[in-house]
Amino acid sequence: MLVLGEVRTCLLHNTAPLPTPLVAQILGTLPGRRVLCAERPIAHAMSPELVTGIDCKLATSSRVRARGIGTVTSRAMITSGLVLQGSASAYLRRATGPSRQAWSHYVDQLGVVEVISRADAAELAEGYLADSTPVSTIDLGSVSERLISDIQGHVQLDHVTSVRARPTWVRWAARVGDHDGPVARVRSEGDVVRAIELIVDESQLGLAARFCEDFALHDWLLTTLAQVIEQTNRLKALGQQTIDILTTAVERLFHVWMPGAQVDPALSPLWDALEQRPGFSRQWNTQVARIRDHIALQTLQAVEQTRRGSADW
Missing domain, CATH: 1.10.287 (Helix Hairpins)
Structure with a gap:
């Protein structure tokens, strides 16, 4: 199994840090779903997950054709009332057949994209990380960016920033490997773009997104x-x-x-x-x-x- 993701980090468009109740109000994107807030070790809030359906090509390092169909989950986070992140990710799983299923099949597996291809996890991970400007392939960065744009446009913000700061991008892929312990391979692509390949145990795949979000926050700092x-x-x-x-x-x-x-x-x-x-x-x-x-x-x-x-x- 393989997990792909992208995290975008920027300064919230507000002069001063926001108090936790206002942060929770801004991140309350889904009615009836609770925003997760914590004050220790630092003020941090996370929105409910949103779901986006996709049906697109997947980049592969071997150029083997690959198609992904399913859903992507995304969430927004605000740290210390001031640093905003948008994070999107999806589990990639090999499809059982060569044909597309009805959408009800994919909706039952939120956050899972089924892959129709002979490419293996390593080829898909390498292809995704190398595809820095996706056009027709999966673009998790645009999902994150749309979420950030919605929050930055909130009427409760004064749209004045206190520090001059550029947004940063972290594209990541996590796959199962036989290494002794988790491994992270990080490379820089210009001043503000990073690519991370994680090799972890299968039980740790679900933890990869949180690590990459934390990495993205500190890389932005x-x-x-x-x-x-x-x-x-x-x-x-x-x-x-x-x-x-x-x-x-x-x-x-x-x-x-x-x-x-x-x-x-x-x-x-x-x-x-x-x-x-x-x-x-x-x-x-x-x-x-x-x-x-x-x-x-x-x-x-x-x-x-x-x-x-x-x-x-």
């Missing part, structure tokens, strides 16, 4: 903090003040960094490996130190200017 530092350096070169940008980043982002805190313990070795290489927390701590140094230097400069101004009197 790293990317955004790097953009804050870049913006600060650019404005300083122009002689402009940057203290407001820096303090906003401290207030809004620093406390969100908790890699692995919301991942099932069975997949915690994946985060342990990422902490070794490329060293996510080392990168984060370096960027945090640079921002604090910027703030300290600008504070000292402001104090010195005030002292000199007082001395002139």
Whole structure:
């Protein structure tokens, strides 16, 4: 069995973080379905799952023809009242025959896409991850993006962002393998696109989406903090003040960094490996130190200017 997914992460279009009751109201996409909210270890809310029917081609690394028919599930998440994610995924399962069934057959298996093809799980996973701009093949990113767009357009938001941040994309595939423990292979595709191949035990397939959502959140935090530092350096070169940008980043982002805190313990070795290489927390701590140094230097400069101004009197 194979699971495919894509997570899109961005800043919620609101000046300040939202309180939990308002987050729950915004994520309440389905009447009668409860939004899951938690306050520890950090404020986090998850919408009910939506279901989208698909019937499309599937990319394969061997170029063997493949067709997928079934349903995709998607959900939206808001962390710390400020970071918005849209996540879509589907289990791929080989169809029992070469013909399409009635839709009632697929509706009975929510989140499952039946595959009509000779391609195996590895070929489908590699094909999906390599298909960065799908046109006629399965496009889970568009499902995630549509959910994000609906939430960003909510009337309760003031549509003003507090930090300049670009959305990031994480495309992932999880399949069963014979490795000793779970394995994550991560590659970057430009500044904001990541591809992850997970190899796990069959019992861990259902945990893969949550790991990838957590990875996507922390990858976005790293990317955004790097953009804050870049913006600060650019404005300083122009002689402009940057203290407001820096303090906003401290207030809004620093406390969100908790890699692995919301991942099932069975997949915690994946985060342990990422902490070794490329060293996510080392990168984060370096960027945090640079921002604090910027703030300290600008504070000292402001104090010195005030002292000199007082001395002139």
